Amino acid sequence: MAIATRGTSSNYLQRAPSPSGLADVLDVILDKGLVIDAFVRVSVIGIEVLTIDARIVIASVDTYLRFAEAVNRLDLSQTETAGIDELRNGGSKGKRKAEGALEGAKEKIPGMSSDKERSR
Amino acid sequence: MAPSATTTGVYVYGVVRADELPALSADGVGDAAVELLERDGLAAIVSRLPDDFRVKRRDLNRHLQVLEEAFGETTVVPCAFGTVLASEADVETALLSERHPELASALARLDGTVQLNVKAAYEPDELLRELVAKNPDVARLREESIRLGDAGHHQRVRLGELVAGLLDERREEDTARILSTLSGVAEDVTVDDPGEYDALKASFLVKRRQLDRFDARLEEVARSLQPVVRAEVIGPLPPTAFAGAAAAQ
Numbered sequence: 063m064a065i066a067t068r069g070t071s072s073n074y075l076q077r078a079p080s081p082s083g084l085a086d087v088l089d090v091i092l093d094k095g096l097v098i099d100a101f102v103r104v105s106v107i108g109i110e111v112l113t114i115d116a117r118i119v120i121a122s123v124d125t126y127l128r129f130a131e132a133v134n135r136l137d138l139s140q141t142e143t144a145g146i147d148e149l150r151n152g153g154s155k156g157k158r159k160a161e162g163a164l165e166g167a168k169e170k171i172p173g174m175s176s177d178k179e180r181s182r
Numbered sequence: 183m184a185p186s187a188t189t190t191g192v193y194v195y196g197v198v199r200a201d202e203l204p205a206l207s208a209d210g211v212g213d214a215a216v217e218l219l220e221r222d223g224l225a226a227i228v229s230r231l232p233d234d235f236r237v238k239r240r241d242l243n244r245h246l247q248v249l250e251e252a253f254g255e256t257t258v259v260p261c262a263f264g265t266v267l268a269s270e271a272d273v274e275t276a277l278l279s280e281r282h283p284e285l286a287s288a289l290a291r292l293d294g295t296v297q298l299n300v301k302a303a304y305e306p307d308e309l310l311r312e313l314v315a316k317n318p319d320v321a322r323l324r325e326e327s328i329r330l331g332d333a334g335h336h337q338r339v340r341l342g343e344l345v346a347g348l349l350d351e352r353r354e355e356d357t358a359r360i361l362s363t364l365s366g367v368a369e370d371v372t373v374d375d376p377g378e379y380d381a382l383k384a385s386f387l388v389k390r391r392q393l394d395r396f397d398a399r400l401e402e403v404a405r406s407l408q409p410v411v412r413a414e415v416i417g418p419l420p421p422t423a424f425a426g427a428a429a430a431q
Contacts (some may be wrong), residue, residue, distance in 0.1 A: 073400055074408035078416045080250065081299075086416060087242050089299060089374065089383070091249075094422035095196070095262040096288070102267050102276040104191035108237035129349075130342035133310050133320065134328050136256040 190235050191266040192219075192273055195227040195248045196420070198284050199258045204255035208248050211241040216248055221278035224285055227252055229272060231266065253420035259288045260422040288425060292307055295369060295387050296418030299399065302360055302381040304349075310409045313348050320344055356381040356407060363403040367396045372423045381411055385423035393418070401418070 081087045198204060200220045210216040210229030216264075218225045227248060245263050252258045267273050272323050279287070314320050323344065327337035353376065360382050365371065370387040377383070388396045404413035 067284055072405075075404040076412075076414045077397075078414070079418070081246070081416050081419075084239070084242070086299070090297075090416075091242060091246050091260075091263040091423050092260065094385075094425070095260040095265075095424040096285075097195070098265055098267065098277060102272045103269050104266045106191065106231060106237055106264070106266050107233055109266070127338060127342055129310075129311055129345040130338040132306055132326060133314060133341060133345055134338075135313055135323050136307060136314060136324075138311065138314065139206075139246050151204055 190233055191268055192228050192233040192270055193230075193231050194261045194265045194267060194273060194277065195245060196252060196261050196425075197278070197289070198225050198227065198252060198256050199223065199289060200225040202256040204252040204258075206251055207336060208247065208251045209244060210248055211237070211244045214327045219273050219278070221274040222282055223298050224278045224282060227258070227271050228270075228279055236255050237264070239320060243262050249420040249422070253379060257293050258420055259285055259290050259292065259425045260420050261425070292387075292421050292424065294390050295421060295424075296390060296393070297421040297423055298386045298388055298396065298415055298417035299384075299423075300360070300364070300386060300413065301412050302356065302385050302407065303377070304379045304381055305410060305412055306379050309349070309352070310345070312410060313352075314348070317344075320348070353381050356411065359407075360384075363399050364396065366400055370424055381407075386422045387421055388418075390418075 082141055193214070195210070195216070198218075199221050203218055203225055204227075206216045206218070206227065208216060208264070212232055212235050214229035214231065216227060216229045219228050227247075232315060249260050267276065285328070287323060311366075314324060320341065323337050323341040327334040327341050327361070328428060357373075361371065361373075361384070364386060368386040368388050373387045374383040386396070400413065400415060406412070
C-alpha cells in the first residue's frame, strides 16, 4: 500500500507494511478489536493461556540495577573504535537477554511449545 | 455453512458490510476455511473450529492475515483475537442482529481509514550517555559505584533510581511532542504501555488521504529526536485498536 512505497526507511524511521515479529503481532491483535459479551462466547483451550502468556512482563529483574549496569558500561570517552563496538554489542546483548527471558517464560507454559518451531 | 457435530465453536475475525463481501483465501485459525455469515446487511468473517481445538502461536498470525485480507478490499470492524461464539446462530443473532446499530456506525466511522502503529524506542546507549552528560549527579554516582565495585550496591541502586526517574521525565516530554505533532493528521489515537526503553507505543487511526501528511510529520519528528530515539511505523493495518471505541460511539 501507499505508505510502504513512500520514502525509504532511514536509520531513525523504519517503515513496515505489516508486523513481522511475534511482539508486533501481539500489539496489533491482543486485547484489540470488538469485544463480544462473555455469555455468548465459548472458551477455547489455549486462548486464555496464550493471552496471559503474552502479557508476561520482563520486569522480574531489578530494574534499577539494570539501569545502573547499563550506565556503568558506557564508554564516555568514545575515542576508541573498539570501545564503541563493545558498547553496541553490550547494548544488544542486554536486549537479547530480555527477549530470552520472555521466550523462556513462554516455553514453560503448556501448550505453547508445540508451535515453537513454526513460529521461528 | 452446514452444522457439524464436531464443531467446537465459530471463530469470528470481524464484521464487514454484506454488499462489500471480500474474497477471502487465507487459511483461518486452526487451518480452517474462512467463510462469511450474512444477516441484515452485515457479514461476519468466520471459520469453524475443529473438535478439541487448541490455539497455537501461529493462530495469532492467521487471525491478523484474515483481517488484513478483508481490510485490503473493504471496511472491516475487527474482533478481538480469541472471539469464539457457540454457534452460527449466535453469530447471526447475538452479533449481527443485536449489535447491528453499533456495527453499522463503526463501519461508517472506519470507512476510508487505516491504522498505523508507531513505536518510538530509545537507543539505550545514546540515551544513557546523554543523561550522564547532562546530569552531574548521575555522573558522580556512576563514578562512585564503579570505583566501589561490589561494595557500591547502595550507589548503584541510587544511580539506577535517578536514571529511571530521568527516563520517565524524558519519556513524558517525548510522548507529548510526538502526540502533538501527529494528532492533527489523525482521527484518533490509542496509547499502549511503553516498554522499558520505549518513548511511545501508540496506534493512530488515519484517513487514507491523510497518509502522506501523517508520514511527513512522523518523519519530521523522528528526525528531530534522533539519534536518541529510533522510530518505527507499521501499517496500513486493519483498525484493530479502534473497533471497540468506534462501536461504542
